[in-house]
Amino acid sequence: MEREELFKEVSIKTPSKIVLIVLDGVGGIPFREGKTALEWANTPNLDKLAKKSILGQTDPILPGITPGSGPAHLAIFGYDPLKYQIGRGILENLGLGVEIKEGDIAIRGNFCTLRDGVIVDRRAGRIPTEENKRLCSRLKEEIKEIDGVEVLFTPGMEYRFALRLRGEGLGSEVLDTDPQMVGKSPILPKATDPRSERTARVAEKIINLAKDILKDEKRANFIILRGFSTLPPISPMQDIFRLNPAAIATYPMYKGLAKLVGMKILDVDGMSIADEIKTLKENYKDYDFFYFHIKKTDSYGEDGNFEKKVAVIEEFDRFLPEILSLLPDVLVITGDHSTPCRLKAHSWHPNPFLLYANTIIPDEQERFSERACAKGGLGRLFSVDAMGLMLAHALKLKKFGA
Ligand code: ZN
Secondary structure, three states: OHHHHHHHEEOOOOOOOOEEEEOOOOOOOEOOOEEEEHHHHOOHHHHHHHHHHHHHEEEEOOOOOOHHHHHHHHOOOOOOOOOOOOOHHHHHHOOOOOOOOOEEEEEEEEEEEEEEEEEOOOOOOOOOHHHHHHHHHHHHHHHOOEEOOOEEEEEEEOOEEEEEOOOOOOOOOOOOOOOOOEEEEEOOEEEEEEEEEEHHHHHHHHHHHHHOOOOOOOOEEEEEEEEOOOOOOOOOOOHOOOOOEEEEEOOOOHHHHHHOOOOOOOOOOHHHOOHHHHHHHHHHHOEEEOEEEEHHHHHHHHHOOHHHHHHHHHHHHHHHHHHOOOOOEEEEOHHHHHHHOOOOOOOOOOOOEEEOOOOOOOOOOOOHHHHHHHHHOOEEEEEHHHHHHHHHHOOEEEEOOO
């Protein structure tokens, strides 16, 4: 029996509520005076909660494997990240609210700067989002259909955009056109299986048309296409876990991930934690599972900005009482992967994991930190196993077998 069949069999619908908080990339390694950002931060509310909770560590994929946020999130949502591989093109499109159907090809694109046939800036000088919108609307207007394939451009943030191809007989096995470094010529789209030849031909025509349309632009005068992908066959959380799930996130990719597993994407009016809390409160009665994403812990980890990472953790701590006041039956606080300031990148270190419910045996650890979690009663788990624990502690799982 597979994991999903098991959960389909034992999951039951109950009114109990689960709140899953993902502080993206929150875990770290010692950075200042031997302390991590979580250890350095002043977090009275998290400390108080830690004493009443059970702690542990989670490995997003496998020990030693550094994941992207995509697979790391799928795992926390209860899906085997090795079984479902989700292309960046899919994530980018879904995150921008583009409808993706079976058979569609989803691609992520960059505007870039081309000079004398070579790419001199892979991000077109990080053009402002407004400029991106203007360029995408021109491309959208002028490239609507190629050889019977419907083409849709959607602007993202700064230099990024999403591209969707819809038509018959399109495969997704096409290599990126990104040479990955400046000073090199862009690569032509190349299919690696016969089913994807048509996709590659259409993509090449799009690139040539875009080059002509953008020829008078100073910075964004060319496009790079990456992450050609199709929708993986994935059952929604409603079917597997009998949940009615909702997502509160501000960045496109995370909304896309949540949508992929069937979550309702709730509107957040703004980008701050306060705005997200407001959305949580307003929608609390309507769903039984909330995924609440905080992005900035990861962004500052990648920048190596320890102060700011600490500040985001402290800001979250100030809002924690508001979440607790909703009285969720299960509250989990964790990361998707670690992003240590010292490495300025995602890493393989396990995530700190905290579970609060009235069915646990509290560890009585003094803090929510990497070290406290290493001593926690849950021990070390795979992220994919967290969902079972959340459901069990919310009394949403019945006995397996007689
Ligand atoms: Zn992440």
